[in-house]
Amino acid sequence: MVIGKLKVINKNTVESTNTWAKKENITNAVFVAESQTGGRGRLGRKWVSPEGKNLYFSIKLEVSDYIEALHYSFIASLAVAQAVYDLYDFTVTIKWPNDLLINNKKFSGILSEIDTNNSKLNVIIGVGINCFFETKNTELKDIATSLHYHIEKIDKEFLFKKILETFSKLNKEYKQREFKYILKKWNKYAKIENRLLKTTISGKKEIVKVIKLNNDGSVVVERRDGGIIKLVAGDIEYVEKSNN
Ligand code: BTN
DSSP: OEETTEEEEEEEEESOHHHHHHHSOOSSEEEEEEEESSOBOGGGOBOOOOTTTSEEEEEEEEOSSHHHHHHHHHHHHHHHHHHHHHHHOOOOEEETTTEEEETTEEEEEEEEEEEOGGGOOEEEEEEEEOSSOOOTTSTTTTTBOOGGGTSTTOOHHHHHHHHHHHHHHHHHHHHHSOHHHHHHHHHHHHOOTTOEEEEEETTEEEEEEEEEEOTTSOEEEEOTTSOEEEEOSOOOEESSOOOO
16 A cells, blocks of 8 residues: 555564564655554653554655654654544644643654664654553553544544555645744644643753744743753653643
């Protein structure tokens, strides 16, 4: 199957679709699995990946530099949010830089990795989406959720296709226009300005307030002592409730 310019390749079970994508010598491809035995999250965490319940896929693209690779994480999170909105008229929140939340609980995460094999620079954008995952009554219940708790009649395959179509469309726009055009759309779901974030600065947790989203996706924040700093990446939590 080809969606947009992306060739979709399926397997039942893999260790991690990101690891699988890295090994394969093709780009403009999407590696999809029904389950992962060693699904990986950001910051060395694991991504629980039971069979048939969720979406696990990795998009592999050739990029010209690291900045472009970073931009694709934003494009991917926007594609998920926009596809959910277009299909189900339901607005999710993007947590900077690219987690997807409903009621402040995460249902989707993105792990972007760079691969420099064969002197070419590739980015692998791994996307995990909880669709029918039972998170209630589990240890994940306070931090994770799944689309089926919030949206009736989720169709995994339909959603997957819509996300790839949306990603391809946004990618075309990204190539024709500046990144800030994508970021503006992304910020409709993130509404990042004035949010309070919990982040780690010099090894200590601190709550900071976002003052500005820069055109490269970094944020300018105000610290408790009034100091202003820029955050380029990191693990943050929204302190206040999200909008849905
Ligand atoms: C995160 O920590 O938020 C990122 C989670 C990313 C999970 C996806 S599932 C498909 C792909 N393969 C992996 O091993 N991880 C990503």
